Amino acid sequence: MATPVFSLKGKGLKLDTRADIEPHLKKVDPAVLEEIHLEGNTIGVDASKALGEFISQAKILKIANFADIFTGRLISEIPQALSALCDALIDKTSLVEINLSDNAFGGRSVDPIVPLLTKNRNFQILKLNNNGLGPAGGAVIAGALLESAKLSKAAGVKSNLRTVICGRNRLENGSAPVWADAFAEHEGLVEVRMPQNGIRMEGIIELARGLSKNPHIENLDFQDNAFTVGDDLSGIAAWSKALSSWPELHTLNLSDVLLSAGGEVPQLLKTLVEGSNPKLKNLQLQNNNLETESFALLAGAITTTLKNISRLELQWNDAEEDDEHLETLSLSLKQRGGKLIATDEDEEEEEEEEEEEEEKELKKEAPVVAEAIREEEKEPTKVADDTSTDDLIAKLSQVKI
Numbered sequence: 001m002a003t004p005v006f007s008l009k010g011k012g013l014k015l016d017t018r019a020d021i022e023p024h025l026k027k028v029d030p031a032v033l034e035e036i037h038l039e040g041n042t043i044g045v046d047a048s049k050a051l052g053e054f055i056s057q058a059k060i061l062k063i064a065n066f067a068d069i070f071t072g073r074l075i076s077e078i079p080q081a082l083s084a085l086c087d088a089l090i091d092k093t094s095l096v097e098i099n100l101s102d103n104a105f106g107g108r109s110v111d112p113i114v115p116l117l118t119k120n121r122n123f124q125i126l127k128l129n130n131n132g133l134g135p136a137g138g139a140v141i142a143g144a145l146l147e148s149a150k151l152s153k154a155a156g157v158k159s160n161l162r163t164v165i166c167g168r169n170r171l172e173n174g175s176a177p178v179w180a181d182a183f184a185e186h187e188g189l190v191e192v193r194m195p196q197n198g199i200r201m202e203g204i205i206e207l208a209r210g211l212s213k214n215p216h217i218e219n220l221d222f223q224d225n226a227f228t229v230g231d232d233l234s235g236i237a238a239w240s241k242a243l244s245s246w247p248e249l250h251t252l253n254l255s256d257v258l259l260s261a262g263g264e265v266p267q268l269l270k271t272l273v274e275g276s277n278p279k280l281k282n283l284q285l286q287n288n289n290l291e292t293e294s295f296a297l298l299a300g301a302i303t304t305t306l307k308n309i310s311r312l313e314l315q316w317n318d319a320e321e322d323d324e325h326l327e328t329l330s331l332s333l334k335q336r337g338g339k340l341i342a343t344d345e346d347e348e349e350e351e352e353e354e355e356e357e358e359e360k361e362l363k364k365e366a367p368v369v370a371e372a373i374r375e376e377e378k379e380p381t382k383v384a385d386d387t388s389t390d391d392l393i394a395k396l397s398q399v400k401i
Contacts, residue, residue: 002028002029002031002032003028003032004032004033004034004035004060004201005033005034005035005036005037006024006025006033006035006037007035007037007043008024008037008038008040009037009038009039009040009065009074010039011040011041011177012040012042013041013042014041014042015041015042015043015044015047015274016044016046016047017039017044017046017047018046018047018049018050020047020143021043021047021050021051021147023048025050025051025054025203027053028173030054030055030057030058030059030077031057031058031059032060033058033059033060033061034060034063034094034142035059035061035062035065035067035401036055036061036063036064036065037100038051038065038066038067038069038287039065039066039067039068039099040067040068040069040323041068041069042070042071042072042073042074043069043070043073043081044073044077044081045077045080045081045084045348047081047168047384048080048081048082048085050083050252051084051085052085052087052088052090052320053088055085055088055089058092058298059094059347061089061092061095061211062065062094062095062096062097063096063097064085064089064092064095064097064098064099064100065097065101065126065325066098066099066100067099067100067101067102067103067150068101068102068103069081069103070103070104075106075108075109078103078104078105078109079109079111079112080112081317082105082109082112082113083112086112086113086115086116087112087115087116087136089116089120089225090115090116090119090120091120092122093122094122094268094381095120095122095123096123096124096125096292097124097125097126097127098116098123098125098126098127099101099125099127099132100113100127100128100131101127101128101129101131101165102129102130102131103131105131105132105133105137106131106132106133106134106137107132107134107135107137107140108137109135109225110133110137110140110141111140112319113141113144114140114141114143114144115339115365117144117145117148118144118147118151118296119148120149121151121152121157121159121160121187122160123160123161124161124162124163124186124313125162125165126145126161126163126164126165126166127163127165127224128141128165128166128169129165129167129168129169130167130168130169131164131169132169132170133166133169133170133171133175134170134171134172134245135170135171135172135173135175136174136175137169138166138169138171138172138175138178138179139174139175139178139400141166142175142178142179142181142182143178143182145161145182145186146178146181146182146185148161149161149182149185149186149187150185153185156180156300158187158188158274159185159186159188160267160347161186161188161189161192162187162188162189162190162191162269163189163191163192164183164189164191164192164193165191165192165193165194166193166194166197166319167193167194167195167196167197167221168186168195168196169196169197169346170196170197170198171194171197171199171203172197172198172199172200172203173199173200173202173203176199176202176203176204176206176207177203177206179194179206179207179210180206180207180209180210180211181210182382183207183210183211183213183214184209184210184213184214186214187213187214188214188216189211189214189216189217189218190216190218190219190248191217191218191219191220192211192214192217192219192220192221193219193220193221193251194221194222194225195221195222195223195224195253196223196224196225197225197226198225198285199223199226200226200229201226201228201229201232201234201235201242202226203228204222204225204226204235204239205234205235206246206313207222207240208238208239208241209238209242211242211245211246212241212242212245212246213245214245214246214247214306215245215247215248216248216250217245217246217248217251218249218251219231219250219251220246220247220249220250220251220252220253221251221253221254222253222254222257223254223255223256223257223284224255224256225293226240226256226257226258227254227259228258228259228261229259230261231262233261233267234264236256236259236266236268236291237267239254239268239356240267240268240270240271243268243271243272243276243277244276244277245302246273246277247278247279247352248279249280250279250280250281250282250308251280251282252266252277252280252282252283252284253280253282253283253284254268254284254288255285255286255287255288255313256287256288257286257288258288258289259288259289259290260288260289260291260294261287261289262289263290263291263293263318264293265293266290267296269285269290269294269297269298271344272299273297273298273300273301273304273306274305274306275305278305278308279308280306280308280309281308281309281310281311282309282310282311283306283309283311283313284311284312284313285312285313285314285317286313286314286315286317287315287316288317289317289318289321290318290319291317291318292319292320292323295314295323295326295329296318296325296330297325297327298312299326299328299329299332300327301315302328302329302332302333303332308340309333310333310336310337310338310339310340311339311341312329312333312338312339312340312341313341313342314326314329314340314341314342314345315342315343315344315346319342326340326342329342330342
């Protein structure tokens with residue numbers, strides 16, 4: 001039976017020519033292809049052209065995962081390879097997700113992506129994480145998304161874009177106004193994650209303006225950007241005002257954003273406590289100079305306006321040992337099955353719990369992996385008597401899924 005998924009994910013292949021990629025493509029019927037995962041290989045120009053021709057035959061493709069596919073490639077190769085792959089996606093009306101993360105485009109290699117982002121107005125999810133875009137490259141991408149939104153409006157249809165993930169790209173203030181304009185035009189965004197971009201207060205204010213035009217937002221992550229400059233709290237004021245624009249918000253990550261300049265209770269925290277986002281479940285406020293007055297404010301609202309919060313992260317703030325308000329928060333969250341992460345010990349405990357869960361899952365999946373390994377190695381169906389569950393778990397841990 002033909003499979004709807006073509007995956008070379010994590011195989012570490014060096015695919016330079018048509019001859020390198022064609023043996024893999026022969027195993028797949030593009031007519032039934034719904035997902036293609038190329039992540040974790042390095043693909044040259046000729047191999048990319050062969051892939052593009054193959055993808056052009058797909059009629060129901062939904063997911064195009066082209067993350068981490070240019071390691072070791074020359075900067076002169078990347079634009080040609082990108083063009084071959086991205087151009088093949090332009091006419092895909094079934095396309096839902098585009099993932100181009102972990103490719104070192106820099107600002108010099110983004111132009112080949114523009115036709116795809118502008119002309120294909122069907123995809124919903126765009127992942128561009130860790131691409132070294134810089135302000136100039138970021139502005140090009142945002143400009144393409146802005147043009148796409150304008151074309152949709154001119155055609156009398158709503159934008160399909162729902163998720164934008166563009167972290168670790170050094171976007172800085174230079175690209176922020178264009179991103180803000182793009183976000184404002186799309187209007188239907190649900191998730192926007194832009195952590196670790198070196199965006200300063202002026203850019204943060206612009207982004208609040210654009211994002212406030214999207215009433216369906218559920219998840220925002222702007223960790224490790226700067227909301228304040230010294231005693232100037234204009235960025236905090238802009239985001240405090242914007243919070244009420246997002247009644248569906250359930251996840252907010254504002255860790256490492258300088259929420260508090262000198263320990264004062266930030267206005268944004270007061271706005272949350274007043275009930276601006278009643279559906280909020282996950283709140284991350286690490287390393288923001290918060291002191292006991294802020295913890296007291298949160299503790300006083302944790303059973304009322306913040307009653308739906310199930311996870312609260314407050315580590316690396318200015319907490320006193322045995323702060324009674326943190327104890328109140330921890331107890332309240334635990335009573336409803338939630339969790340407070342306020343210390344390194346809390347974090348280590350959670351990591352241990354996750355490791356235990358992973359080990360349980362590995363044991364459950366070991367028989368399935370054993371069968372897959374036998375199939376791949378063309379071994380007999382029966383497992384050798386000396387093959388233990390621990391051996392299978394060890395093999396499973398090396399498999400990238």
